[in-house]
Amino acid sequence: MHRLYPLRPSLLEFRGGSALYRDLVGLPLYETFGESYGSNGAIFGLPSWNLTLEIVEAVDEVAVDHHEQLCLYFPDNQAHQAAMARLRTAGVEPVEQHPYWEATGAVTFRDPDGREVVFAPFVYGVNEPADSSASGIHEFPSS
Numbered sequence: 001m002h003r004l005y006p007l008r009p010s011l012l013e014f015r016g017g018s019a020l021y022r023d024l025v026g027l028p029l030y031e032t033f034g035e036s037y038g039s040n041g042a043i044f045g046l047p048s049w050n051l052t053l054e055i056v057e058a059v060d061e062v063a064v065d066h067h068e069q070l071c072l073y074f075p076d077n078q079a080h081q082a083a084m085a086r087l088r089t090a091g092v093e094p095v096e097q098h099p100y101w102e103a104t105g106a107v108t109f110r111d112p113d114g115r116e117v118v119f120a121p122f123v124y125g126v127n128e129p130a131d132s133s134a135s136g137i138h139e140f141p142s143s
Contacts, residue, residue, distance in 0.1 A: 018042045018055060020111055024086045025072065027053065064114045071118040080121035104129045
């Protein structure tokens, strides 16, 4: 199993961030841990069985870089709309976003720490919109 980390929410926002990813984004919560080697955290499942997202509580205040984004790619418009509906029902509103996300139909929200979380209605490399590479230079070194 592979883990993507670290998302390190501030001490005050760890529980709020965990609830956001579990209850509003809809990621299954696989495990929580407390005082494990001095850390508290939560491990969430992602669509592939062998990939997880781990959130570890920061001990000190953590500055969030305004370029820092977590992008969640949804397999289809129905899943995308369902996740966004949960956020909007909870009063979470979209924020101004990068032009690329605007052009591809994605929507950006902020988590409790102020980190941008992008909800993309496509899977990179699978069902990307035609406008995804309409601007700039795009190279694919692994091709």
